[in-house]
Amino acid sequence: MTRLKLAIPSKGRLKDNAENWLARAGFKLRQSGGDRGYTAELKGLPDADVLLLSAREIAQGLIDGSFHIGVTGEDLLNDLSADLARDASVIKRLEFGGADVVVAVPSAWLDVNTMADLEAAGARFRQRHGRRMKVATKYLRLTRNYFAQKSVGEYRLIESAGATEAAPASGQAEVIVDITSTGTTLRANSLKVLDDGVILKSRAALAGSLRADWSGGAKEVLQKLLASIEAVESADATSLLVVGGKVEESLRAELGLTEISANSFLSPSGKAVENARKLTESGVNSVSILKSDFIFSQATPSYEAFIAQFSTRA
Structure with a gap:
């Protein structure tokens, strides 16, 4: 039986958020070898x-098929893959890890x-200094593609090895492409985002590899994982109304x-109180509003959508 290989971030807020997200679905993480285990x-x-790796290693592993699924940033998937539709697919966009890939000057x-x-x-800079202005970034492919799309050619790309936002102040580059969630670090380094300089709005995502070996039981394990995740999502989205009386169709x-x-009856959570009030106004004796931790259904849409991609690629 093929075991499902799942990779999650090894440290920081991404790890904590991913661990909490899995725990809510009933899957508690236990690290081998203590906090330093991988x-x-x-x-x-x-x-x-379960493998504990950097977000970049996870994205690369999904793209080359080293493991089946992983939690990483959409920015990394889009940057590292030359053809993401062939390499990997986002199964779930998550409610954490939000950041934009931006052009800042x-x-x-x-x-x-x-x-x-x-x-x-850039043209003026080259005429004045006899060289192209330098753009520092860790996102080489995203930058090249976006600059080409915007017809910007007067630049030279340099790969950032450290804190990208410090590159202009240190003289390593004139422009940067980097991720930002609040813009605070950019402003602290006297940088501004161009009006049309948002290359990608990224979030953390559960992504699946389209190049991994999915034979054996790996698909069944994925289905079990996603069924529990969707049961939590359904429970968050709905409330159970227990009604003391008849409700007309x-x-x-x-x-x-x-x-x-x-x-x-199931009601959208945001309308549960309002619906309960309207039911009592219609003549129902009483309405109780209950919340569930899980609401399972026979279908698992995210699993079915992911697996369907293999048939379309055949």
Whole structure:
């Protein structure tokens, strides 16, 4: 039986958030070798091997098929893959790890506010200094593609090995392409994002490799994992209304209720209180609002959508 290989970030907020997200779905992480170990297991998912790696290593491993699924940034997947549709697929976009990949220039460049302005500034810079302006980044492919799309050619790309936002102040580069979530670090380094300089709005994502070996039981383990994740999402999105009385079909349709039994209905969580009030106004004796940790269904849409990609590639 092929074991499912799952990779999650090895440290920082991404690791903590990924670990908490899995725990909510009933899969508690236990790290092998203590906090410094790079392998782990998930309680409740015994047929999965868990690897703890950097987000960049995870993205690369998904792209080359070293493991089946992983939690990493969409920015890295898009940067490292020359053809992401062939290499990997985002299964779930997660509610953490949000950041934008942006083009930033020194705030003192008052006349440079757009990518078109940057191209003009690059031409002037080359004429004045006898070289192209340098753009520092860890996102080489994303930068090349976006600059080409915006018809910017007056630059030379250099790969950043450290804190990219410090490159202009240290003289290593004039422009940077980097990730930012709040813009605070950019402002602290006297940098500004160009008006049309957002290359990609990125989030952490659970992604699956389209190049990994999915034979054996790996698909079944993935289905079990995703079924629990979707059960949590369904529970978050809905509330159970237990009604003391008959609810007419027309009122159920009006309120968007899904009948579970004669006296139990699912309601969108954001409308649960309002719907309960309307039910009592219609003559129902009482309405209780209950929250569940999990609501399972027979279908697992995210699993089915991911697996369907293999048939379209055949």
